[in-house]
């Protein structure tokens with residue numbers, strides 16, 4: 001990379017200890033100028049959104065995650081007051097948990113079990129891993145983020161004998177997400193089996209008046225924190241969803257909020273050249289031909305940022321992955337995101353990045369500070385951190401030499417401020433990019449299709465179970481059951497259901513296994 005191009009496209013923001021380098025995306029001299037009118041239109045749309053416009057027309061709601069870190073910006077005084085009251089309440093509960101003023105049945109809370117999924121888990125998981133550690137955590141975090149029974153058991157095994165000192169927080173904006181509901185019921189059963197009252201150990205974070213809110217009231221849970229309809233799940237890390245687990249863990253939530261607020265101020269600028277979120281959005285536009293033609297590989301060279309790509313996967317893909325644009329035209333937009341951490345990934349998939357199918361651009365995240373304290377020399381004059389940087393710079397060059405482009409984001413250290421900044425940066429970049437490609441970043445109609453289909457599966461399973469119970473002592477194949485239930489079109493589905501019921505001894509065993517479509521199931 002020539003020094004001239006690098007300096008031309010390297011934006012250093014001193015007061016944030018942050019820099020972004022877009023010089024290794026090969027846009028030409030006119031690209032930024034040509035895009036400027038569209039970028040200005042995106043800034044205007046963002047200003048309207050921040051001022052409280054109904055920026056999510058499908059769901060008829062405002063999009064206000066920027067107010068969370070600067071409550072004075074909220075369009076109504078009541079919202080400002082609600083945001084501030086929520087943060088104060090979080091701090092008060094955290095202080096009471098840490099002092100032992102709020103306790104479990106067996107003593108002060110040592111653990112926090114976070115029950116949530118998607119935006120109600122990914123942010124808390126990322127932040128807990130980025131900023132926590134065994135020496136500093138005041139409370140240890142565990143997660144139920146799925147409805148996988150074995151996964152739930154593994155977490156419960158880790159908490160065995162400790163539930164009386166474990167606070168649980170059930171997080172669901174809608175308050176009706178099945179995986180989270182199941183997690184709550186499984187946790188309740190585990191507390192009950194340990195002779196404990198779940199409600200005495202539980203807090204809800206959800207929309208006021210939701211099913212979950214009602215459950216928490218009916219069962220006298222310890223407390224409730226609000227999730228507002230103007231905060232989307234995937235942008236809720238700096239609402240109670242993320243702030244509560246972080247505060248309980250002992251992280252400095254004021255510093256996270258301050259970092260996000262500072263990044264918001266910088267990315268609110270309508271001067272494209274000095275706005276890192278605008279530059280990111282423009283690079284996505286260029287690198288993916290404005291249609292997701294290339295995937296985004298996120299490569300932080302720091303273990304603490306390993307979960308950032310998972311967090312970004314939802315933020316970017318759920319926001320941008322849309323069939324229709326704002327004019328109702330079929331566009332099939334999106335950018336696929338994956339990644340893990342360097343240099344670990346060099347020993348996994350970087351081979352393909354360097355030489356294989358050219359379907360990605362990389363986003364490197366460089367962290368300047370190696371560690372607290374001194375490092376030993378692993379070779380004469382060389383530390384482990386020198387190696388890490390060597391692998392980062394070497395890989396970046398090796399990719400670029402082979403035509404693989406990249407963006408580099410540099411931070412000094414993984415601090416609460418830096419984490420807040422990164423979250424705010426990508427939230428804003430997603431919003432601006434959505435404007436550039438004319439889509440609604442704030443709804444997720446596609447997820448609903450899968451949820452509806454799952455509900456149908458569960459209904460058919462109930463019919464199958466009822467049929468088997470009625471005909472206990474008989475043998476069946478899937479074809480016969482489907483015919484008898486008038487569900488011939490669902491024969492494959494019924495076969496899959498029978499297989500799993502048999503594997504879990506749900507009143508069914510498999511008599512013969514081949515050929516598959518004629519397997520016989522014995523109803524016990």
Ligand SMILES: O=P(O)(O)OC[C@H]1O[C@](O)(CO)[C@@H](O)[C@@H]1O
Nearest residue numbers: 118119120172173174177233447
């Ligand atoms: O917080 P909730 O309402 O339980 O939703 C969890 C996740 O489910 C989704 O709605 C997708 O199904 C995400 O957008 C959201 O983060």
